[in-house]
Amino acid sequence: MKKLFSAFCAAFALLAMHGAQAGGISDSGANAYWGGDSHGQGDVIGGSMYDIGGATIARVGSVLTVTINTAFAGHAGADSWAGPNGIGYGDVFLSQAWNPFGTDAHHTGDNAANGTKWNYGFSLDNRWSNTGGTFKLYQLNGSTNAANIKNSESFMTCTLGTQCLYRNGQATAVKTTSSTVNYTGLTGSWTVTKDQKLTFTINASSTALVNFSSFAMHWGETCQNDVIEGLVRVVPTPGSLPLLALGLGALCMLRRRRHG
Template identity: 70%
Template sequence: MKNLFSVVIAACLAFATAGASASGISDIGVNGYWGGDGHGYNDVIGNSTYDIQGATITRVGSILTVTIATNFAGHAGTQPGSAPGGIGYGDVFLSKIWNPFGTDSHHANDNAANGTLWNYGMSLDNRWSNTGGDFKLYKLNGATNAANIYNSEKFMTCDIGSECYYRNGQATAVNRGSSTVADTGLTGKWSVTTDQELRFVINIASSDLMNFASFAMHWGETCQNDVIEGAVSMVPTPGSIPLIALGLGALLFWRHRQVTAE
């Protein structure tokens, strides 16, 4: 009986201390993020291949997962005439606070120069891979985004306005050669589900991301033809007291049945 009691308590505490939390960002509808420099195309420049529907951010214990629902999943390398290697996957940017420019619901004038200062970047090992791979987590220490990142113009070679349109001025990739960018030593895995989603998973145990009560994020293709930005709060799952109470209740019920049977 004593051993069983200990097992139940340990199991309850394990679930409780896992710190599971999750929240989502929608990129559709009246509150969907557009971002600036869209050249009159509003949400999505080009065809629906670039469309982003939303994202979820979950943290279970020290495991952080960012999942992005997008039609572009599995289509890196498209439009090779507009950029070397074609259009690829951008890096994921994170911050504790979301501070977009403007008060309109779509933040239609927000960009890397006037919006959120990103604190971390998940830099992909091969942004043209349609099977996924590894990424490194970098701390972005510069006072401006320009000190830490590359915008979409770094990747696109077509003449905007005459040969192509893309969303310029948007945070696209970590500038790993910048003196204000530091490798945290942490690596994660990213994966692709064609036509559905991109998923980024990393253990952040030794990072101050563990202390974030909320996350702001930014992601788009290297052309940034669609961009998702927003912020989520980490809402915890039920805590230890309800879980322990549930476990003890079940244990007492089982014990009562045992005594009755005797």
């Protein structure tokens, strides 16, 4: 019986591993993405509050979760002189392929005009909330990013110069009024936590996102003072495997409690 129980637990571990696909993108070190138009400031413009450390993308069945580690979590509304309501959280952009401009490690010439064309966007209902809220999933069908997105210039009212620096030309928000942008009918939720994380979760069962073998991602604040981009490789998984893994996990936990 003990051998059978051990086999169940081993199966649970295997299924849990296959049921949840996740990968990370780092925004620090020699290969960190900077993006174009940093105006000589490098990775981060405006100090450590805007720093992005990394991100993870996970898919369990049809549920997609994007988690971003950033010191800006909880600071929406900062620098109110720079734009209406201050600096907020940008939208999340996704695509299956990542095609940044330039061959240098930091892609210092890459922007929305010459880089990856984004296929989906999470459009936040309130990008200045420091607790979270909801977002809508849009499919971006225009032939260029210009047809589908707004850059940081759309959110900044200060004049770009020595007293006002921000990373212009970067994808910042879904242009929901564009005829090339279609609402999928799906809504997700996002949270801001004290451990400096933004977490976005959505059930994307009726979209191509559930079949992506890889995810390219872009995110930054509305000023894009720091930007994270990169690629995570995953494999499609049926939703039944995570459910079976959860069931086996419950059996393992129950058995251990009885043994205790």
